[in-house]
Amino acid sequence: MKNYLYLIVLFSMIALGIGPGRGGNRANDRKISMSELPSPARQLLKTYFPGARVLQCVHSRTWDEYGVKVSGGYELGFDRQGHWEEIESDDKPLSLELVKLLPAPVVEYLEQHYPGAKVESMEQRKNVYKITLAYPDTHLYFSKSGEFVKARGDD
Structure with a gap:
C-alpha cells in the first residue's frame, strides 16, 4: 500500500510539473543586476548588443545558469561561467x-x-x-x- 501511495504522489508531482525539471522552478530564480553576470556574458552583451537595453537578468540557482532579456526581442542563456548556451530572437x-x-x-x-x-x-x-x-x-x-x-x- 505504501508503494502504491508513493507512486500516486510521484506521478502527481510529474503531472503538475513539481520536482526536478529544467527551467520549471521559478522559486529558485533570482533577479540580478548586469554587474552580477559572469565576465564573458557581460563582454558578449557589450560586444554584440551595444546600446541595447538589458531588460532582465536572472540567475537560476537550480541549474546555476543565467538568462538575459535584451531590448529588440533577444533572449540569451549563459552557463555558470558566462559562456553562451542559447541566443534567440522573437521577431528578427x-x-x-x-x-x-x-x-x-x-x-x-x-x-x-x-x-x-x-x-x-x-x-x-x-x-x-x-x-x-x-x-x-x-x-x-x-x-x-x-x-x-x-x-x-x-x-
Whole structure:
C-alpha cells in the first residue's frame, strides 16, 4: 500500500510539473543586476548588443545558469561561467556577427547550403549545436567540432 501511495504522489508531482525539471522552478530564480553576470556574458552583451537595453537578468540557482532579456526581442542563456548556451530572437534574425560565434565549419555549411537563410536561434549543449532557421523552417544539428549531423523541418 505504501508503494502504491508513493507512486500516486510521484506521478502527481510529474503531472503538475513539481520536482526536478529544467527551467520549471521559478522559486529558485533570482533577479540580478548586469554587474552580477559572469565576465564573458557581460563582454558578449557589450560586444554584440551595444546600446541595447538589458531588460532582465536572472540567475537560476537550480541549474546555476543565467538568462538575459535584451531590448529588440533577444533572449540569451549563459552557463555558470558566462559562456553562451542559447541566443534567440522573437521577431528578427540574428546578426551575422552573432552567427559567427559558431564554429567556422557551421558558418560555412550555412553559407553553402542555406545562403541568405535567417537564423532565429542558436543553441549549444554538451555535444551538439542546434540552429533554427526562419525560412525554410528548419532545425540543423551539428557536432561540437562543427560537422553536420542532421536537418529536421517543422511539421
